[in-house]
Amino acid sequence: MAYHAPVSDIAFTMRHVAGFDRAVEDGLYGDLSVDLAETILEEAGRFAADVIAPLNREGDKYGVTLVDGIITTAPGWKEAYTAWTEAGWNALPGPVDFGGQGLPTLLNSACVEMWNSASMAFGIGPILTMGAIEALVAHGTDDLRARYLEKLVSGTWTATMNLTEPQAGSDLAAIRSRAEPVGDGTYRIRGQKIFITYGEHDLTDNIVHLVLARLPDAPAGTRGISLFLVPKFLPDGARNDLRCAGIEHKLGIHGSPTCTMVFGDHEGAIGWLLGEENRGLNCMFTMMNNARLAVGLQGVAIAERAYQQALAYAKERRQGRAPGAAGDGTSPIVDYPDVQRNLLTMKALTAASRAICYMTAAAIDRAHREPGEASRRRAQERASLLTPVAKAFSTDVGVEVASIGVQVHGGMGYVEETGAAQHLRDARIAPIYEGTNGIQAIDLVMRKLPLSGGDTVRAQIAAMRTTVTRLMKEGTPLFGNTAPRLRDAVESLDRATGHLLKLVLANVPTEALAGATPYLRLFALAQGGAALADAALAANRMMGEGDSDPAQGSRIALCRFFAENIAVGARGLEDQILSGAGFVQDAAVALAR
């Protein structure tokens, strides 16, 4: 199935929901204009569709092979990766001083979506490299930056994150890998890491591993973990003492190697400290917002791809006669109300998750680029608040939409050749990696709601209310029940927020933790609905100004569908948070066997 980059929807969301134009006007994006950004999006969309998308099925079929520690990726992957870096796509958000183009996270996010729509297994590699670049920029010594940044920015080399160990998954405090100072500024690293994405591959000549390990005298727990840069090949060209000891046979993203990495079989792998000793987790957290957002974008990406495939199938596949069909022939199944509901659900969830991700990206940009410190701090908190929602909601949407996509295909959806099933298999990793969605929900409730004593989340809810107020004032019947439905969702969110904030600030965590996942969903329904309403209001204004593009009417219809058919779940979620969650711990007696 071909992929068509939805550039106009992407650009519209960037501009009219995430505030791209405002950021340009505010002078935050330097020379970048709206026109130039749209040109870049067009180019990226072409590359994604023409070069990467055709590899997706191959990657799934061939997977990767591991022979004598050497991994070979699927046919065509190395060439595509090389072409992609040579076209400058890896360097798009990178620092200008090291060959990057210094373009905004918002613009790069739109590109990340397209790379991952084309192929999630391809797209996850650069996400890790971009995260490592950030860590190096923020925490690397001048020497390390000089030695590694340029190659990483260009994509000549890739990078990995080595966090997980068999006993240390969500709980990084349990990390056991060790690092011993040699005395010359280097460290000897020993340990085993699992689930290391692109830990070994044949796309580039070198791989730069970022590895969490403990110094000999480190305190126990998370405050005794340091971050090290450990290259596959050392600066003198010698092979470092590390190897890929195995790869996982996974449900999906077969094209992406998931490696068990062994450091220090012999004398110990040589590494360099990144940031301060015992502050490794803080170094990780500085790049966490971006990496989590990027995984959220994978959810958007796979949802978009699954939607496109299901829609194309529904337009082609004919069965029976739809109600009210004209003429004698059979109807494409897209004419059936139940199929329409499925496809609209797919599209609306995809659009809402895209909007939330792009808003998060815009907040990250402002956190870095606002001239005033107070504005930067506010934007940073907004980004922190939205990041877990962007990650968890979007990746849940990826799975839900891909699953509906299988359903729309009927029996053909269950047959691997069709490709619909691959999207579901691929999508299923995103709610797990880069912090499970349960961890995201807990992060949102326990750490993000209390930001600035709750002012950050209250400001976000106030912005949603502003959108609802604008909707209320709209005279056109096109919006139907959009305004009251979204108002109800925002008010549910407001009440649930107050309830959880009280519990968290009073340090009564259990009930708040039990309500965290429904709360994140509720937040996303209200925020997603408000974001689609922002888009719809802009579309309505343009129509009033004579814009005859039918896409504008579609935006209003999609917003209304979301409000009337999806956001209506808000009340039930509020009930779960306000009353159901308090019983979860006691109900756990039912888990005895």
Next chain:
Amino acid sequence: MAYHAPVSDIAFTMRHVAGFDRAVEDGLYGDLSVDLAETILEEAGRFAADVIAPLNREGDKYGVTLVDGIITTAPGWKEAYTAWTEAGWNALPGPVDFGGQGLPTLLNSACVEMWNSASMAFGIGPILTMGAIEALVAHGTDDLRARYLEKLVSGTWTATMNLTEPQAGSDLAAIRSRAEPVGDGTYRIRGQKIFITYGEHDLTDNIVHLVLARLPDAPAGTRGISLFLVPKFLPDGARNDLRCAGIEHKLGIHGSPTCTMVFGDHEGAIGWLLGEENRGLNCMFTMMNNARLAVGLQGVAIAERAYQQALAYAKERRQGRAPGAAGDGTSPIVDYPDVQRNLLTMKALTAASRAICYMTAAAIDRAHREPGEASRRRAQERASLLTPVAKAFSTDVGVEVASIGVQVHGGMGYVEETGAAQHLRDARIAPIYEGTNGIQAIDLVMRKLPLSGGDTVRAQIAAMRTTVTRLMKEGTPLFGNTAPRLRDAVESLDRATGHLLKLVLANVPTEALAGATPYLRLFALAQGGAALADAALAANRMMGEGDSDPAQGSRIALCRFFAENIAVGARGLEDQILSGAGFVQDAAVALAR
């Protein structure tokens, strides 16, 4: 991962929700006593756990091979199937006159659940054989019954349903396979069928295909389709003119061969008419309730298996320290509120879907066994009403629960060795085959709500209200908000039912069709909640009578969790049906691209 048959939960649901004891008291089940039924369940559970469950992973890994038209199943499958039939399990519900044990559908349903928990790919084969037995009993000539029933009842031979053709999936009117009368009572069948489960295999010496085809003079559409019995080997031992031309590479149930069948390469396959000419679809419909219920049971089954696996993992896997944990060590993740919420959701959905399926089975039994014709007819309508809910809700639950199961495993869930991912892959077919869940929802709204002018559904809702009233009168605080939450769900269902009935009776189908899927879910939330409440009320009564089994308290806790955390979605579904659905057709403009 081992499977433990949840015999006590199964027996409790049969007895205290589905009315097994009442049916025994009413004399509907002959000599069968509660004790004997429980003994049979124990035996079935042991067989499923000890003999079938160990094959499940092998079946997934090896799949089946097709060489020169001959299919070989995975190692151990043939032996297990033979042992299973020799133990008499295939004959359990079969007619006594042909070697069957004539046991109730309700008891067999519990067994079907267990076979499919052990292995869905194994369990689907007998479901088809049992369906064919029903068709033969109802529509076969004495000759055909004499020739085939005994072997099918014992499981010495298996049977298939040959419905689907490339252009005829949900729309059977488009069937093109042809049947020509020879003049000697046989017919020559020609055509191609796809997605034929166990269309070819090495488990038995013969396979009996039931094939839908058109006679030469048949009218177009569904009223021109006839049903034929077409054996792989003819009574004289000659090979019939039919073959397996290919097998599908599927997302899951790899152990089950899904075949393309070609009839009539040469002189035409020899077949015999089942039922009347051009009435083939009616013949199919007589066995539809049972087959759809059986697929619903597959949903229950895979949900149960996924839940058991996730629970075992959550008790073993340790990460960090849970809130309020005593002592110094790490906590099993089952002690974390978010994980508890996940596991309780899995268990509650599984229990609710089991209850609905067993209630459906009990209604089918009464439709066949009630002495009075009016009672039989009422039971038949109740079975007809509940069947699409049992099929669609339970299979959706299968997918949802299996997906949560992957999530509970974290990264390990995405690795195929763990087995959690297989459950998700296997589960995904059940919402598709035997009538997609969209078709089930449409069947529920368009054909089942109007039964007896709406009296059938109104009686069902009245029974739910009776349960709510009993809950209201319960003094114990154990139930928390169970009663008001379930009352709200039942009242939402009542309003939505009235709304849809009005549309359907007024022949305004489009809006009703758009609301069908949310309506089916709403029905299941109210019915599932009421069923769990029936179980909880029985448990509470037993506790009051001195029963100290902790399982009784668990049943109340699970019911309360369902009401407070799952049934609360009812209001949002009602909103979708009453207001959102009316806009779906207009919103379809958003699907243009």
